[in-house]
Amino acid sequence: MDITNLTLIETIEAIKAKKFSEEELNNAYLKKIAIINPKINAFLEIQKKSRGIPAAIKDVISTKGIVTTAGSKILSNFLPQYNATVIEKLLEQGVSVVGKTNCDEFAMGSSGENSAFGPVKNPWNLARITGGTSAGSAAAVASDMCVFALGSDTGGSIRQPSSLCGVVGLKPSYGRVSRNGLIPAVSSFDTIGPIAKCVADAGLILDWISGADGKDSNCSEIASPLRGLAMTSLRGAAATKQSVKGLKIGMPKEYFSEGLDLNVKKVIEDAIKKLESLGAEIVEVSLPHSEYALAAYYIINPSEISSNMGRFDGIRFGSGREDLGPEVKRRIMLGTFALSSGYYDDYYAKAAKIRTLIKQDFEKAFEKCDVIVGPVSPTTAWNLGEKIDDPLKMYLSDIYTISANLAGIPGLSVPCGFSEGLPVGLQIIGKYMDEETVLNVGEVYEQSTEWRKEKPNLSF
Amino acid sequence: MNNYEPVIGLEVHVELNTKSKMFCKCSADYFGKAPNTHTCPVCLGLPGALPFINKAAIEGCMKIGLALNCTVSEKSLFERKNYFYPDLAKGYQISQYRWPLCVGGWMDVKGLEGKRRIRINRAHQEEDTGKLTHASGTTLIDFNRSGVPLVEIVTEPDFKNTTEVRDYAKKLQQLFRYLDVSNADMERGDMRLEANVSVRVKGEGESGKEELPNYRVELKNINSFRFMVAAIEYEIKRQIKELEEGRTLKQETRGWDEDKKSTYLQRSKEDAHDYRYFPEPDLPELRIKQLESRIKEEIPELPWDKAKRFAEEYGIKDADAQILTETRQLAEYFEAAVVHGKKHGVEAKAVANYIVNAKPDIDNFLPTQIIEEIKGKKVGVIEDEKELEKLASEAIEENPGLVETYKRGKVTVIQAIIGSVMRKTGGKVNPNKIREILEERLRLERLPR
Numbered sequence: 001m002d003i004t005n006l007t008l009i010e011t012i013e014a015i016k017a018k019k020f021s022e023e024e025l026n027n028a029y030l031k032k033i034a035i036i037n038p039k040i041n042a043f044l045e046i047q048k049k050s051r052g053i054p055a056a057i058k059d060v061i062s063t064k065g066i067v068t069t070a071g072s073k074i075l076s077n078f079l080p081q082y083n084a085t086v087i088e089k090l091l092e093q094g095v096s097v098v099g100k101t102n103c104d105e106f107a108m109g110s111s112g113e114n115s116a117f118g119p120v121k122n123p124w125n126l127a128r129i130t131g132g133t134s135a136g137s138a139a140a141v142a143s144d145m146c147v148f149a150l151g152s153d154t155g156g157s158i159r160q161p162s163s164l165c166g167v168v169g170l171k172p173s174y175g176r177v178s179r180n181g182l183i184p185a186v187s188s189f190d191t192i193g194p195i196a197k198c199v200a201d202a203g204l205i206l207d208w209i210s211g212a213d214g215k216d217s218n219c220s221e222i223a224s225p226l227r228g229l230a231m232t233s234l235r236g237a238a239a240t241k242q243s244v245k246g247l248k249i250g251m252p253k254e255y256f257s258e259g260l261d262l263n264v265k266k267v268i269e270d271a272i273k274k275l276e277s278l279g280a281e282i283v284e285v286s287l288p289h290s291e292y293a294l295a296a297y298y299i300i301n302p303s304e305i306s307s308n309m310g311r312f313d314g315i316r317f318g319s320g321r322e323d324l325g326p327e328v329k330r331r332i333m334l335g336t337f338a339l340s341s342g343y344y345d346d347y348y349a350k351a352a353k354i355r356t357l358i359k360q361d362f363e364k365a366f367e368k369c370d371v372i373v374g375p376v377s378p379t380t381a382w383n384l385g386e387k388i389d390d391p392l393k394m395y396l397s398d399i400y401t402i403s404a405n406l407a408g409i410p411g412l413s414v415p416c417g418f419s420e421g422l423p424v425g426l427q428i429i430g431k432y433m434d435e436e437t438v439l440n441v442g443e444v445y446e447q448s449t450e451w452r453k454e455k456p457n458l459s460f
Numbered sequence: 461m462n463n464y465e466p467v468i469g470l471e472v473h474v475e476l477n478t479k480s481k482m483f484c485k486c487s488a489d490y491f492g493k494a495p496n497t498h499t500c501p502v503c504l505g506l507p508g509a510l511p512f513i514n515k516a517a518i519e520g521c522m523k524i525g526l527a528l529n530c531t532v533s534e535k536s537l538f539e540r541k542n543y544f545y546p547d548l549a550k551g552y553q554i555s556q557y558r559w560p561l562c563v564g565g566w567m568d569v570k571g572l573e574g575k576r577r578i579r580i581n582r583a584h585q586e587e588d589t590g591k592l593t594h595a596s597g598t599t600l601i602d603f604n605r606s607g608v609p610l611v612e613i614v615t616e617p618d619f620k621n622t623t624e625v626r627d628y629a630k631k632l633q634q635l636f637r638y639l640d641v642s643n644a645d646m647e648r649g650d651m652r653l654e655a656n657v658s659v660r661v662k663g664e665g666e667s668g669k670e671e672l673p674n675y676r677v678e679l680k681n682i683n684s685f686r687f688m689v690a691a692i693e694y695e696i697k698r699q700i701k702e703l704e705e706g707r708t709l710k711q712e713t714r715g716w717d718e719d720k721k722s723t724y725l726q727r728s729k730e731d732a733h734d735y736r737y738f739p740e741p742d743l744p745e746l747r748i749k750q751l752e753s754r755i756k757e758e759i760p761e762l763p764w765d766k767a768k769r770f771a772e773e774y775g776i777k778d779a780d781a782q783i784l785t786e787t788r789q790l791a792e793y794f795e796a797a798v799v800h801g802k803k804h805g806v807e808a809k810a811v812a813n814y815i816v817n818a819k820p821d822i823d824n825f826l827p828t829q830i831i832e833e834i835k836g837k838k839v840g841v842i843e844d845e846k847e848l849e850k851l852a853s854e855a856i857e858e859n860p861g862l863v864e865t866y867k868r869g870k871v872t873v874i875q876a877i878i879g880s881v882m883r884k885t886g887g888k889v890n891p892n893k894i895r896e897i898l899e900e901r902l903r904l905e906r907l908p909r
Contacts (some may be wrong), residue, residue: 216512340736
């Protein structure tokens with residue numbers, strides 16, 4: 001038995017049944033990390049421990065006493081004074097931090113190449129990108145260097161690398177998981193979520209990490225993170241477990257048009273047919289404002305980033321701003337401009353209106369269906385360096401994921417096949433705070449296909 | 461010179477006396493504490509730390525707003541005010557801008573033109589910054605104050621003279637103390653004043669058009685009522701002179717130099733910050749209008765309402781009613797004494813007179829005790845002039861220290877000398893009478909020999 005092949009749930013059961021000890025578990029993973037990580041560059045920091053379930057944590061999540069860099073040179077020596085809430089919650093469950101994972105600097109990017117500590121390489125093909133920004137977390141799970149990982153998703157940063165690395169990634173609803181301790185990119189989009197080996201694991205991890213903590217004002221019972229929109233009322237009754245019979249699955253036509261790679265399109269359509277054959281009803285829905293999503297996203301995103309980056313002045317911690325990478329600098333400049341007096345109404349205020357329209361698009365679509373499905377990424381993993389000099393092209397790779405962040409709703413990426421030997425993920429988007437239905441659809445699909453058993457060839 | 465009239469608006473910042481800070485659980489009681497001992501990831505602005513709203517502060521802001529006749533907004537938002545300063549841990553201050561918590565109130569003030577109503581634009585919630593200390597070439601930062609709740613109260617440019625400004629500021633200070641939301645101590649920086657001053661040709665503001673001058677000078681960082689009044693007076697004169705000499709006035713920020721008794725330029729319009737306000741994404745919007753009625757019930761009778769009632773109910777002079785309502789404690793003391801006095805046939809008026817003139821130490825004298833004193837006095841008041849003269853001479857002889865202080869110009873110590881006579885006679889002298897005699901005697905002694 002290869003211990004590192006087991007899912008989280010299988011691992012917990014095996015330990016309970018005393019099939020192996022926690023020490024054996026940790027040793028198996030540490031051994032794997034020692035062999036594989038040098039090739040993939042998924043971990044920036046490794047903690048040699050002998051107890052706990054080894055989980056990999058994206059390096060934008062604060063870990064007390066463990067260097068947390070956010071993938072940036074300016075925080076290369078930054079030692080957090082406190083644990084993020086999600087870390088505290090995982091520790092309570094007997095999870096340990098096996099390492100901190102590489103990511104695009106301050107979670108800005110789409111390929112995993114914007115890290116100050118070198119790009120992460122895709123376990124399925126080392127010449128390819130992993131996607132980003134939770135690059136190391138997705139790569140670590142795909143190559144069995146951890147039982148599971150935490151990532152953060154601001155515009156697709158959990159789902160896209162999960163899709164491109166062939167693992168399960170869940171972006172929860174905004175406000176379901178406390179952001180306390182998450183070094184922010186875009187405060188109103190950021191969500192922490194699991195990257196796992198199977199959907200059931202993702203569900204369990206979500207259960208562990210969600211809930212109010214009295215520190216994130218947008219993560220509590222009374223707060224309405226979706227300003228002005230009571231999407232809570234849309235929360236449907238969770239579908240019957242282990243079945244999609246009678247469930248309505250929406251296919252937004254906007255997600256299948258120009259720009260989507262034809263091979264990827266074929267894989268996604270096959271997956272939808274599979275869901276139909278399992279008893280789901282496929283309905284066509286429309287998200288008419290999708291074409292404005294990217295523009296709105298890339299106004300709000302740099303605006304908030306320009307403000308969030310203000311504290312990194314090198315006075316109290318970290319080094320100076322000259323150490324920031326080009327993408328971070330670009331967004332600080334874009335955001336500073338978009339918020340400056342005289343431009344606010346034309347940019348930020350307008351983007352906020354589009355955001356509302358996109359939320360309304362989803363509200364209307366969810367009147368007709370229980371979940372929405374489509375691709376996560378328009379293409380499979382591209383070559384390292386391919387888009388790094390073309391920011392706009394890079395931004396376009398987030399086209400199918402950013403809407404869920406604008407609307408604050410959950411999205412899941414589930415492996416659903418391959419195109420030319422590279423993994424493709426199916427995106428399942430749900431109603432606000434209705435992760436249950438999303439996870440259920442994902443699990444039914446996953447268990448009725450064999451994709452989860454495919455593993456990259458790591459015999460370097 | 462008489463062709464011009466000043467246009468003045470006031471911005472007042474007040475630090476709330478809540479237990480914890482605005483957005484974290486650190487103690488807000490920072491004054492005199494060892495530097496950087498009241499801090500946590502939130503108020504230090506460490507990466508990943510988030511603000512969490514302190515309800516008590518919001519209630520304090522609502523109390524202030526409602527006491528100033530504002531309404532609580534249906535929807536209120538925090539916004540980020542972005543600027544760089546070393547004492548600003550996050551690189552932005554969480555404040556309110558487009559959607560303040562309380563809007564549209566007023567306060568009546570007394571000034572050169574009698575009673576006038578000053579409109580209040582808003583009372584909003586924000587947080588304080590850290591504190592910089594410059595010492596021998598280095599700058600030290602203390603973050604104990606970072607994140608302490610602040611309420612900002614902004615008036616419309618309705619003040620016509622500094623008498624009104626002073627009355628408004630004094631009344632606000634009294635209000636904060638009545639509401640028990642702040643100690644409102646100017647010297648400790650609990651309460652800070654900023655004034656916007658401009659002048660216009662008389663009549664420009666008439667005919668309901670409210671034409672405001674196209675510039676205003678902000679007077680900042682002034683830490684006493686007296687300096688503020690002096691700075692505004694100076695500024696009015698300076699601006700009129702500039703206009704009369706044909707120059708145009710510009711938007712700028714000026715400070716007050718107490719040594720030179722003049723204002724000086726701190727920042728011109730060109731150097732003004734662009735704060736890049738936008739809604740604070742870390743905080744939900746506030747929809748708390750439903751709390752309005754409960755908070756209203758918690759507001760005590762306000763000093764000016766109390767003064768009016770005292771004058772009407774007890775038939776005392778307006779001036780005395782003002783004195784008796786100076787603090788909530790004194791007003792309560794007076795009313796307790798009145799209740800007790802009634803049982804012993806002592807009129808409210810007599811109680812008021814006694815408190816106003818004898819100024820009993822209310823922390824050490826029970827209201828019942830002063831009723832005893834008043835009653836005692838009624839029996840054997842010393843009226844005899846010679847007897848009074850003798851008492852005065854004795855008091856002067858027995859209190860050489862106080863007399864010396866008085867002669868040096870601190871005339872308020874006369875109160876203590878009167879007190880000694882009161883004690884000696886068991887309160888059987890009329891304090892006003894003995895004051896007259898003492899003043900006369902001390903005046904003679906002050907004459908050059």
